[in-house]
C-alpha cells in the first residue's frame with residue numbers, strides 16, 4: 001500500500017487520505033491550478049493565432065476558420081490536461097492551518113513525498 005509522510009507531523013498516512021490523522025493537515029492531490037491556467041491561455045492563443053493566419057488566404061470560409069480554431073483548442077486542452085495529469089500524478093501538497101493564531105491565521109503548505117511499500 002502506498003503511504004505518504006505528513007510533512008508537518010511526520011505521521012504516515014495512506015495515499016488518498018484528505019486529512020492527516022495526526023495533525024489534521026489537509027492533503028491536496030493532483031495538478032496545481034497554475035499549469036492548467038497556463039494551458040488554457042496557450043491553447044486559446046494558438047487557436048486564435050492559427051485561424052488568424054489562415055484568414056489571410058481568402059479561400060478559407062469564416063466557418064472553416066472557426067472550426068479549425070475549435071479543433072485546435074480542444075486538441076490542445078485534451079492533450080495538455082493528460083500531460084499535466086501525468087506530470088503531477090504523484091504530487092501531494094498538504095496545508096495546515098494554524099488556527100490558534102486568531103489575528104493572523106497562517107496557512108502553511110508543503111510538498112509531500114510519497115513512497116510505495
Ligand SMILES: [Zn+2]
Nearest residue numbers: 006009020023
Ligand atoms: Zn500531520
